[in-house]
Amino acid sequence: MNWDQIEGRWKQMRGHVKREWGRLTDDDLDEIEGQQEKLVGLVQEAYGVKREEADRQVRNWFDRL
Numbered sequence: 001m002n003w004d005q006i007e008g009r010w011k012q013m014r015g016h017v018k019r020e021w022g023r024l025t026d027d028d029l030d031e032i033e034g035q036q037e038k039l040v041g042l043v044q045e046a047y048g049v050k051r052e053e054a055d056r057q058v059r060n061w062f063d064r065l
Contacts, residue, residue: 007034
């Protein structure tokens, strides 16, 4: 799977994202629209981690899909 596929299937992927990062709200998920950089930014903001850590978390999640 690649990020284009995630963007195309975002409604189905929302549940996976919500299970991984429960602090993200439905409004956050609407804003992300499947875009990797937006997801990284909101993970960073919601969890108070550095950009590099948020990026690592998103990449690890993506690799497990």
